[in-house]
Amino acid sequence: MPDQSGYGQPPVQQPYPYDAQSGGYQQQPGYGQPAYGQPEYPNFAPPKKTNGTLIATVVAAVLVAGGGITAAVMLTGKSGTSSLTADGQPSATPGASTSSSPKTSSTDDSSSSSSSLRIPSSVSGLTLLNSSDAKSAVSSMRGELTKSNLYPDPVVAAYNDDGDDEVTELFEAQAISQLSTDGKDKLSGYDPSSFVATMMKGSEISNAEDEDTTASDGALSCGSRNVDDVDVVFCYWDDDTSFGGLEVFYSDSLDDAATTADEMRAAAEQG
Incomplete structure (x- = not known):
């Protein structure tokens, strides 16, 4: 009887050659498959654009805060036990007072300095x-x-903390x-x-915290609020x-801001 072992049996498929360099078997010729990798998604993070409206709102907040101080200082005489209450009202007995005209000075557009304070050029990684x-x-x-009578000759400067020219x-x-x-x-x-x-109250800050400062007989406080959808x-x-003050845009870290503010204050006071 003839040997029928070769009939009806499917041909034996040879295994794909093993590629030692790639650590696997090569693909069967003719059946290429597209490579699948991690999909690349566009970065949707919003740019840090400190626009004029945001700046104006922050400036207004600082001005209102200073206004509360000015009113209290101008309406109250000196007292060794006087202090400002939480709502900005003087606790000492009011008394009449006068004040001399504010001293003015010529300044550069990008930064301005008092004759006894200096503008820190680079503190805590910030760029002037x-x-x-x-x-x-x-x-x-x-x-x-x-x-305001409170700021006759202020130091004012703008900085960036991430390597570009936007105000942060x-x-x-x-x-x-x-x-x-x-x-x-x-x-x-x-x-x-x-x-x-x-x-802080003048700037409508409700979460202010007392922070450490290296200043002698001084106080430092930091708090945050949302301004035009920006922390x-x-x-x-x-x-x-x-x-004075430091305003940090795109941040809600009080401790980090406090460290930077105290270092900048100390640098400015070196004169």
């Missing part, structure tokens, strides 16, 4: 800006602050030595903690040499 946006922000901030920090400071004699006498009667608390941290300080 000279862009058109920076000049506009500084001009706006300084122009509004100098309308605004810094303003006033040397107490540049205040009028009457203004210095009145301001010296208030404790720093009450001063910064009033500034902004406001830090205010007051000590024997100066008072």
Whole structure:
């Protein structure tokens, strides 16, 4: 009987050659498959664009905060036990007072400085800006602050923290030595903690926290709020040499902002 072992059996398929370099078997010729990898998704993160409206709103918040302080200082005489209450009202007995005209100085558009404070050029990795946006922000901030008796000759500067030319920090400071004699006498009667608390309330900050500062006999407080859909941290300080603030855009980290604010204050006070 003939051998039928070769009939009816499917042909034996040879295994695909093993590729030692790729660590696997080669694909069967003629049946190529497209390579499947991780899909590439576009980056939808919004750009950090600090627009004029945002700057204007922040400047207004700082101005309102300073306005509360100005009203209290100008309406209250010096007292060794005087302080500002949480709502910005003086706790000492009101008394009549006068103040001399604010001292003015010529400044550059991108930054401005008092004769006894200096503009920090680079602190905590920040870059001092000279862009058109920076000049506009500084001009706006300084122009509004100098309308107040509280800021006769403020230091104002704009910074960036991520390597481009967008404004991500605004810094303003006033040397107490540049205040009028009457203004210095009145301001010296208030404790720093009450001063910064009033500034926070004026800026509509409800989550302010006291922060550590290296300033002698000083206080530092930071809090955050949403401005035009952007998180902004406001830090205010007051000590024997100066008072002022740092506004950090696109951030809600109070501790980080406090560290930066205190380092910038110390650098500015070196004169």
